[in-house]
Amino acid sequence: MKENWQEQLQTLLNCDLKTLYPLARSLNRKLEFYVGPTNSGKTYNAMQKLKEANSGLYLAPLRLLALEGYEDLKESKIKASLITGEEQMLDEEAAHVCSTIEMLDFDLDVDVAVIDEIQMLEDVDRGWAWVNAIIGCPAKKIIMTGSVNALDAIKKIASYLGEELEIIKHQRKNELKVLPKWTALEKLEDGTALIAFSRSDVLKLKQKLQKKYSVSVIYGNLSPEVRRDEAKRFREKKSQILIATDAIAMGLNLPIKTILFTTDEKFDGKSRRKITVNEIVQIAGRAGRYGHFEAGYLGATRRDVLAYISKEFESPIRTIKPPFKVKINNNQLEALSSHIKTNSLTKILKFFADNMIFSGPFVASNISSMLEAAKIVDTRFNLKLEDKYLLAQAPITTKSSIILQAYEAYIASVIKKRVCHYKPSITLPKKAITQKDLLLVEDEVKKISLYLWLSYKLPDIFPDHDKAYILRNSFNSFIEKSLRGNLLEEDNSKKFFHERKQKNNATTRTEKKEISVKKSYKPRRRKTI
Structure with a gap:
């Protein structure tokens, strides 16, 4: 029995990534890499190919870029949908989708997909999303754009996939x-x-x-x-x-x-x-x-x-070297939980990173932010593993007390299946006087982004999407106005008193006496007519 269990575990721990994406494998895909420096027109040319296609997908590293891609298609009279972790603008008649790379739908096949900033596959926390997109994106033609340091990496992944790769080099235009x-x-x-x-x-x-x-x-x-x-x-x-x-x-x-x-x-x-x-x-x-x-x-x-x-x-650019990082998926999570008999997300993630073996130039890896979140959700013993995994992927930062407090409250709502309305943690002041004032509002915007992310994953529990969206606009407007104003440094008052103390120490006794005389003199207030 034990030997059989060990065999099952070994089978589970040996993974061939390309087999996880059967739709992509069925399309006989062609890979193209538009490689070149910034200001070489590579992304522009890729987007032109996307516009010519009957159906297409633009995968961006940032919500801002997904929105710009969406607006670019709309300006070219091409119907499109926008999908990010916080917002969805869907057009049922659209055959083109612009999304952040983590939101890629592996069951939606298209003619052309553009994967932007492909060198991001090296990123410690997000590189897995680019790796998954290259391997599993269901498009007949995959156009990747990026810098030359990713060239060897793309060649290695294409070789692993056994798919045709064409390299189109771009030179800087000036x-x-x-x-x-x-x-x-x-x-x-x-x-x-x-x-x-x-x-x-x-x-x-x-x-x-x-x-x-x-x-x-x-x-x-x-x-x-x-x-x-x-x-x-x-x-x-x-x-x-x-x-x-x-x-x-x-x-x-x-x-x-x-x-x-x-x-x-x-x-x-x-x-x-x-x-x-x-x-x-x-x-x-x-x-x-x-x-x-x-x-x-x-x-x-x-x-x-x-x-x-x-x-x-003038130095040579450092080439991205394998292995390339891979994140645990839902099936692996459930299977490992069953085999090592634990509901602890932290233990499963660590076991995955220490023991998982991939064929090809890949390595099991964990995201630092997910590990931090896993430690928080693991303190809730009555939380299902699937809910833990979902919540651990939420956009949080443990550096902000505002976001951490909100995250704890949101977890409690998920456990109790209780509706959670959005409530701001701060009241907007008339203006931001210090860096700290501004930081509080910036963190509140991130808290809203967390709520919006949850509202798409669990809309019945987090129903205030529209309210949060409107409030985010209000907070963003405040930040914009503050940045245009005369914002003081965070330690401005401390700096002022420190400088005054130094100045006083350097002042002679005679000067101090003159200052004290001046201070004691109080002129009469003039009446104004």
Whole structure:
């Protein structure tokens, strides 16, 4: 009996990924890879092929890009549907769908599918979605767009699949030049984008520069709607300077003439490190948008940063190496739960990562955010495994108390099968005075996104989709107005008192005496007529 159990477990733990997608295997698919740098027209050409097809699918890395693809099709008089984790705009007559890559329907076959930013298959937390799409997307023709560092990876996966692969190379349409000298913040030209790598640094730069320039800002914590609004302001020349994190590296087409790095270091979630050549090339490629400028320019706001950027920019791009990460699916989850006799999602996920073996260049992997969520849902013993798995995939961040409290409340509603109405955690102030004020509203928007995600998965329990959607627009509007105003630094008051203390210490006794005399003198208040 034990030997039979071991044999069943070994069979379960050996997986051939391509067999999990029978519809894709039946279509005799052809793979095409439109490879090239930013500003080479590869995504534009892919979208043209999508428009020519009788039916098609655009798979985007971001909700913002899925929406842009959807609007592009609509402008070309092509009926389309939009599907993301938070919203669905369905047209029953449409034969084209634009969606975020995680929302891919493996049972909907089309003529052409465009998988954008294919180099994302290397991403630690989301790479599995690109791997699944390449292997299982049910389209007669799969067009992948991405950078050259993904070329070897695509060749290896195509070889594993035994499918025909055509590589269409794209060259940058205009030159990208490295500036010979660093650029002072006081001498910025219109159409310049400054790159920082944290929300705090972006807002500090904004506070400093808005005295001289009109400024737009883009960073990861902003909702797609606000990012889009800030990008629009810069695109329409309502702002002279863009200050951004590497959030602009993916998909946003902006009329940037010059990219200037303000630092050559970033915190990657684990440690502070130097940025890589791949990151520099991806960001720098946004400079010199074709049709707006004859060339793009790359530089820095410090001499040492420019020296590092210039050297790295000339280095070879790092190629994406196998194995490529694969996430557990529903069938594997249930089967492993049965075999190792546990309802603990955390234990199953760890067992999967430690023991699962895939044929081909793949490896079992877990998503850090899912593991964090699994620890939370596992504390609820009366929660079904399928519900645990669903909730663990929800868009949460454990860094925000607002989101964590909401997540716990939503879990309780799922357990009790009790209707959960959306309630804001904060009341909007008249305006955001500090970075902390703004962060609270940004987190509230993320909480709304969590509710909207659940409203599509469990609409009977989370019915307030429309209300949450309207409130999100209101909060986003507040954020947009705050970013245009004179937002103070988070530690501005502390900085003020620290500077005043230093100044007082440096003041002579005579000067202090003069100050005290001035303080004691109270002039009479003049009457005004």
